[in-house]
Amino acid sequence: MTGFVVKPEPIEVPGLVHLHTGKVRELYRDAQDRLVMVASDRMSAYDWVLPTEIPDKGRVLTQLSLWWFDQLADLVPNHVISTDLPAGAPADWEGRTLICRRLDMVPVEAVARGYLTGSGLKEYEVSRTVCGLALPEGLTDGSELPAPIFTPATKAEVGEHDENVSYEEVARRVGADVAAELRQTTLAVYGRAREIARDRGIILADTKFEFGYDDGTLILADEVLTPDSSRFWPADAWQPGRSQPSFDKQFVRDWLTSPASGWDHRGEAPPPELPEAVVAETSAKYVEAYERLTRMRWL
């Protein structure tokens, strides 16, 4: 169950209609019927939105997403129109706000996996398949797959996990042509991104895209290839057979599961505030991910 300790009240901005509060992002519509995506400094762990914010997280991940959109522009167009702040928006939205084309969204989470873990591993352990795709024997947590696979999911109700579905089920829902274009584009973009990340010492284990259509053209939407939409693993610590350390979340996970937190992540109680040191280390990991991937300094 994805829990908020305290669900944030949407900020009122003249001319903006608030559409949705995600775990770590807000979505508005402006007077020109464009979408305004605002990334917060909230962090999620163990299916909870933590009560402590991570300074600069929203800004770093928005700028990383913009960098990826640019790297991928030859493969697929994207929904970003501008990064200008809407008139009357709070100044602290600067750098973490995207003005996007409103698309006819494909109601499928387009997931690509190059490695086996999480919900894919759970399904594999029962059936040796993921989303109905047969995989070889002998894979374990963190195993690299023989080739990246498209493992779509349907968006879950608030607080539930997305549900993995087969490619055939996707074709039933959106039609064979859209399903084929979704799979082909998802795997092409993942293939390019995983190479770029691996050259920078980061394993892109899996990632989730959202696509929409604009006048018959498939457009890459939402945020892309951030540690919130993807699993980033430090390549030098990769060791199949156990849970891999998360590039950005490991300090938080280690503290939350240590006696020091006094918290049980399998229980019903909400998580405690994070210590300053953990917050600072985590903020620095987001900046490190940005600097290593983009090869630009985060000033």
Ligand SMILES: Nc1ncnc(-c2cnn(Cc3cccc(F)c3)c2)c1Cl
């Ligand atoms: N370009 C687009 N056109 C139409 N719809 C969307 C759209 C709808 N929902 N989401 C996901 C989401 C949920 C919560 C906060 C967020 F910022 C984003 C994205 C987009 Cl990005």
